[in-house]
Amino acid sequence: MLTLSGLSKTYKTGDTALADVTLTVPEGQILGLIGPSGAGKSTLIRCINRLVEPTAGEVTLGKVNLVGLGKSELRRQRRRIGMIFQEYALVERLTVMENVLSGRLGYVPFWRSFLRKYPGADVQRAYQLLDRVGLIDHADKRADALSGGQRQRVGIARALAQDPELLLVDEPTASLDPKTSRQIMRLLTEICAERGLPAIVNIHDVPLAQQFMQRIVGLRAGRVVFDGSPDELTEAT
Ligand code: ADP
Ligand code: ADP
Numbered sequence: 553m554l555t556l557s558g559l560s561k562t563y564k565t566g567d568t569a570l571a572d573v574t575l576t577v578p579e580g581q582i583l584g585l586i587g588p589s590g591a592g593k594s595t596l597i598r599c600i601n602r603l604v605e606p607t608a609g610e611v612t613l614g615k616v617n618l619v620g621l622g623k624s625e626l627r628r629q630r631r632r633i634g635m636i637f638q639e640y641a642l643v644e645r646l647t648v649m650e651n652v653l654s655g656r657l658g659y660v661p662f663w664r665s666f667l668r669k670y671p672g673a674d675v676q677r678a679y680q681l682l683d684r685v686g687l688i689d690h691a692d693k694r695a696d697a698l699s700g701g702q703r704q705r706v707g708i709a710r711a712l713a714q715d716p717e718l719l720l721v722d723e724p725t726a727s728l729d730p731k732t733s734r735q736i737m738r739l740l741t742e743i744c745a746e747r748g749l750p751a752i753v754n755i756h757d758v759p760l761a762q763q764f765m766q767r768i769v770g771l772r773a774g775r776v777v778f779d780g781s782p783d784e785l786t787e788a789t
Contacts, residue, residue: 553578553579553750554611554613554752555610555611556574556576556596556609556610556611556612557574557609558608558609559572559573559574559599559611560573560609561592561595561607562607569592569774570596570774571774573596573609573771573774575769577750578750579750580745580750581750581766582741582753582764582765583750584767584769585752585753585771586761586771591772591773592774594723594754597754600633600720601618601630601720602619602630613632613633613718631714633716634655634712634714634720635720636707636720636740637722637723638722638723638726640704640707640727641707642695642706642707644694645696647693647694647695648692649682651706651710652678652706654710655709655711655712679691685709686739687706690702701728701736704736708736708739717749717750718751718752721752721754723755724736725737725755726756734760737760737763738764740753741764741765767779768781768782
């Protein structure tokens with residue numbers, strides 16, 4: 553379970569991106585964050601893994617408050633959080649398999665022959681994940697040979713490879729066409745449901761959020777202005 557309490561962020565420029573956000577994401581819940589550009593969605597996601605340092609408030613994952621942790625403890629705690637990005641953030645010159653394993657390792661392998669040296673159990677698990685995301689036949693292709701949708705599938709498999717307790721997903725379909733976007737959202741939400749894995753998905757596309765998210769939180773000027781089911785959102789707008 554993830555709890556944000558009194559989370560606030562004011563940047564050095566004086567911009568207040570988050571103002572006293574409190575919310576709880578229970579096990580297995582898939583939460584979509586919506587709101588206009590500048591509402592604070594990516595700041596919220598980045599405060600959770602402390603890519604952005606909150607000005608005030610707490611981020612509690614399980615029993616650990618991630619705010620205030622020192623560097624080495626933070627590095628360890630971040631392994632509990634899987635990240636999926638808009639632009640995939642794959643290492644283009646590495647293979648699909650190598651990219652997925654980098655999630656398991658926690659770093660990008662820089663020697664090409666590392667697959668041969670790597671523990672078989674982890675490689676096998678990476679193959680299982682590639683099978684689940686529909687890329688088993690592409691394991692040895694370089695990432696730069698893939699389409700956008702395929703890249704995001706690799707991004708999903710890589711995030712899962714670290715066995716996260718929480719997924720943070722930042723605009724996963726913003727670079728994809730509508731059909732591929734729906735396929736990716738379906739895959740992502742099915743996998744989360746299978747594993748009981750909670751996720752926060754920053755999603756600009758409101759109809760897509762309504763179709764796939766269990767709960768929707770609307771942000772505006774750094775505050776929560778809506779928190780409810782997709783049906784309730786339709787009634788409110
Ligand atoms: P636009 O920039 O097109 O005028 P807005 O900035 O008002 O749209 O909002 C962007 C998106 O966020 C819209 O699709 C809208 O449905 C959604 N949205 C805006 N405000 C809320 C809110 N209070 N609760 C839920 N969703 C909202
Ligand atoms: P969203 O993801 O909903 O578009 P952001 O979290 O990116 O919103 O931005 C929220 C507010 O914080 C905006 O006013 C934006 O200009 C400001 N902001 C975001 N990142 C920075 C930054 N690194 N430095 C200063 N201001 C920032």
